[in-house]
Amino acid sequence: MTKNKDVLLEINDLRIEAFSDEEWFEIVHGVDLTLHRGEVLGLIGESGAGKSTIGLAAMGFARDGCRISGGTIEFDGMELTTTSKADRRALRGSRIAYVAQSAAASFNPSHRIIDQHTEAPVHYRIQKRLEAQEDAMELYRRLRLPNPTEIGFRYPHQVSGGQLQRAMTAMAMACRPDLIIFDEPTTALDVTTQIEVLAAIRDIVDQFNTAAIYITHDLAVVAQMADRIKVLLKGEEVEEASTDQMLESPQEDYTKSLWAVRSFKSPQKLRPGGDAKPIISVQNIEAAYGPVKVLEDVSFDIYPGMTVAVVGESGSGKSTAARCITGLLPPKSGQILFEGEPLPPGYKSRSKDQLRQIQMIYQMADTALNPKVQIGEIIGRPAKFYSGLSGNKLKSRVDELLDLIELEPSQYYNRYPPELSGGQKQRVGIARALAANPKFIICDEVTSALDQLVAEGILRLLDELQKEFNLAYMFITHDLATVRSIADEVVVMQKGRVIEQGPKEEMFTPPHHPYTDLLLSSVPEMDPNWLSTVLDERGVDNIGDAVTMAIETESSGGLDGNQS
Amino acid sequence: MGGIFGLVLKRLLLGLVTLLVVSILIFFAVELLPGDIAQAVLGQGATDETVRAMREQLGLDRPALVRYLEWLFGALQGDFGVSLVSGERVSEVISDRFANTLFLAAYAAVIAVPISIILGIMVALLRNSLFDRVANVLTLTSISSPEFFLGYILILYLAVKTSYFPAIASLSSDMSFPDLLHRTFLPALTLVLVVTAHMMRMTRAAIINLLASPYIEMARLKGVPPWLVIVRHALPNAWAPIINVVALNLAYLITGVVLVEVVFVYPGIGQFLVDAVAKRDFPIVQACCLIFAATFILLNLAADVGAILTNPRLRHPK
Known part of the structure; x- marks a missing residue:
């Protein structure tokens, strides 16, 4: 890559305010940023660090309810904080483009993909409509989308998430901008899809020598994409350095803690020998939503005190299996044993005690907790329902539970969910599950909506609780780093079937089933050369598609049409 | 497009069912109006005989269900009966209006x-x-x-x-x-x-x-x-x-x-x-x-x- 050392974007002492509770308060406190032509800068930090806000400010844009209150943003000699609205708008889409986190939500459902693509070049009179369409197809080809001449004429909902994300990158390229802001472009994707999109983005940014700001919370991803990395915390810069230097010798404590975050590992436990009974035994279950089959012949056992991680891409049936165990979705055939006794298929026909033994913790603590109910009542309700506690006994039980999740009872008892941070809410979700005194808890992607440091805290808490109460966990996740740190056994699912299962050590040592292999090798690593190495190893520059195809034919005869 | 056609057909059938229910409500609501219709039409001065004759002429002496079905089938063919006041066909008077x-x-x-x-x-x-x-x-x-x-x-x-x-x-x-x-x-x-x-x-x-x-x-x-x-x-x-x-x-x-x-x-x-x-x-x-x-x-x-x-x-x- 040839690098022109011209400065393209220069941000000085940027301050941004947000409006809340009838007053403006600062959320970005004086950030400096310099970007040269053709350079990729990684912005990294936890949620609330101001990454996206700064990214949008680089386009001279502030979301509704935000305003740029100070500092300068100079783009190619033009001061964005003082230029007219119309001039600023004229930059967007033509010279600075944006790629959003969720392509599925950021494409307009009412228009064909290619019409949205050609909108900017036609608007700026760079190309005629038909020329722009030709160009779109060329970009689709370069981004290795299947059927590049045809795919643009579909509507967004007719195309898969990974393909849409690539189509959005193509759209950002439509006017050959000088700068693209990538705002968490792969966060919503499965690892196997993520790797395709990462390779495509890196490739095309390289081909056109476009400068980019790559915003993410995933260190391993940013290590693949960026030349330099800037770490942000609560609207302030922590440090900035070249990618190699940042990975090898981070200076600040906060950066070091981010780097060390995946260090947590609970010792692997093995199944009890002899005639120990599994606490949950799923036997040959088959399930469907209406006519759509989603599970076929799924069997696995979970023993007391152990953590079984169920992994797979979205649509693989992980959550459906959990719904069958809880009785929310009665399986069509097969049965589920609890300590050797068959459970009635539907939750309505289960006894209170059977219901009590199986509890759930959800991915989105935000939506899983009623925002209008106090924490004490949220936790107290299952304690009252299942154990019949009331009055002082109930109060002391709730206090005990709050102590367990390390929230000071006197402080949190009367608070409401929206007053809590994401990690605290998830802790409340855990306490609510514990309140029933269960032996088995299903954790459905409990850490995937959380920042890494917070997620680690939750994993540690779950691990301690397991030791204390001999709980069994079914841990649904698509994040293999989480699996490494907490699982004892692993079940790999694909398209409604169990592909492979066994103890964790075994699963992480070859030989694997090819799908497991694909999953494992797709997880980004902190090595900046990881992406190139994987692509080399797979022997194709068209990653993903080729490999996925190979596996699909191998395990064909599976279920169709459940990936919607 | 088969899916849409099905959806539209379903809505159409639902509409018909609703209309049927409404027709029942309308017919029997009018039926429930206080007072005898023949009496009301003829006014205070009418004798019992004329009222009875009127009732027979209007078919009011027959069971409500029978009259409802007659009315419904008539309505289906665009025949809403005859105005009690002017004696004109309802469908004709109404269509202009x-x-x-x-x-x-x-x-x-x-x-x-x-x-x-x-x-x-x-x-x-x-x-x-x-x-x-x-x-x-x-x-x-x-x-x-x-x-x-x-x-x-x-x-x-x-x-x-x-x-x-x-x-x-x-x-x-x-x-x-x-x-x-x-x-x-x-x-x-x-x-x-x-x-x-x-x-x-x-x-x-x-x-x-x-x-x-x-x-x-x-x-x-x-x-x-x-x-x-x-x-x-x-x-x-x-x-x-x-x-x-x-x-x-x-x-x-x-x-x-x-x-x-x-x-x-x-x-x-x-x-x-x-x-x-x-x-x-x-x-x-x-x-x-x-x-x-x-x-x-x-x-x-x-x-x-x-x-x-x-x-x-x-x-x-x-």
Whole structure:
């Protein structure tokens, strides 16, 4: 890559305010940023660090309810904080483009993909409509989308998430901008899809020598994409350095803690020998939503005190299996044993005690907790329902539970969910599950909506609780780093079937089933050369598609049409 | 497209079932009206014999169920029986009147629907501006005033004081079309004032509701000018609620015109219905009610179908 050392974007002492509770308060406190032509800068930090806000400010844009209150943003000699609205708008889409986190939500459902693509070049009179369409197809080809001449004429909902994300990158390229802001472009994707999109983005940014700001919370991803990395915390810069230097010798404590975050590992436990009974035994279950089959012949056992991680891409049936165990979705055939006794298929026909033994913790603590109910009542309700506690006994039980999740009872008892941070809410979700005194808890992607440091805290808490109460966990996740740190056994699912299962050590040592292999090798690593190495190893520059195809034919005869 | 066809067919069948239920309600509601119909028609002075004769003549001595079924099958063939007062065939008297009401409704709709949607788009674009507030206050004032009051105000200023338009919207068969439009302008304008606010505010709300969507932000970040963001990116996704409120108001234009027709002495079905109720002319009351119900159901059906057709996910299945 040839690098022109011209400065393209220069941000000085940027301050941004947000409006809340009838007053403006600062959320970005004086950030400096310099970007040269053709350079990729990684912005990294936890949620609330101001990454996206700064990214949008680089386009001279502030979301509704935000305003740029100070500092300068100079783009190619033009001061964005003082230029007219119309001039600023004229930059967007033509010279600075944006790629959003969720392509599925950021494409307009009412228009064909290619019409949205050609909108900017036609608007700026760079190309005629038909020329722009030709160009779109060329970009689709370069981004290795299947059927590049045809795919643009579909509507967004007719195309898969990974393909849409690539189509959005193509759209950002439509006017050959000088700068693209990538705002968490792969966060919503499965690892196997993520790797395709990462390779495509890196490739095309390289081909056109476009400068980019790559915003993410995933260190391993940013290590693949960026030349330099800037770490942000609560609207302030922590440090900035070249990618190699940042990975090898981070200076600040906060950066070091981010780097060390995946260090947590609970010792692997093995199944009890002899005639120990599994606490949950799923036997040959088959399930469907209406006519759509989603599970076929799924069997696995979970023993007391152990953590079984169920992994797979979205649509693989992980959550459906959990719904069958809880009785929310009665399986069509097969049965589920609890300590050797068959459970009635539907939750309505289960006894209170059977219901009590199986509890759930959800991915989105935000939506899983009623925002209008106090924490004490949220936790107290299952304690009252299942154990019949009331009055002082109930109060002391709730206090005990709050102590367990390390929230000071006197402080949190009367608070409401929206007053809590994401990690605290998830802790409340855990306490609510514990309140029933269960032996088995299903954790459905409990850490995937959380920042890494917070997620680690939750994993540690779950691990301690397991030791204390001999709980069994079914841990649904698509994040293999989480699996490494907490699982004892692993079940790999694909398209409604169990592909492979066994103890964790075994699963992480070859030989694997090819799908497991694909999953494992797709997880980004902190090595900046990881992406190139994987692509080399797979022997194709068209990653993903080729490999996925190979596996699909191998395990064909599976279920169709459940990936919607 | 098979999926859409199925959906539409399902809605259509549901509409028919609703209409059947409504027909039962209408028939037996009229049946429950206090007092004997024959007695009411003949007046206080009628002897028992004449009342009995009248009852027989009307078939009122037979069981209600039998009469309902006869009435229903008649209605299916467009025969609503005979007026008790004039002895004319109900279907013949009503059809002219109904055509007049439809004309007035269409007249008002042709003005009101485009105005409301365009105003709705403009206030969404200029939200929280002076224009937005003024438009809101004016339309809210017009919707909050009783329609007879609006009618009389319009008569006062546009007919009595200035004589731009006639105060009475009577029709004759030899009027030319421009004449007709001129003659019926005031009642149409009254109706426009009544329905515009609702449709405009719904258009505004439906559009503003979408402005926080990521795809709207994406459009803005592509440099699309604000009015195009609204017209091209928000409006196509806002049609479903707009169509629904338009259908509701169209139905109101047909079934809710009673007062306006009375104020302007317009020979529509609403005024006819009021007369018939006063005279206990129950075949006409039943026919009018059934027509109103069918209008409501039909327009709501059209709104449902419209909402389905504007949903790209249904229009372009995977």
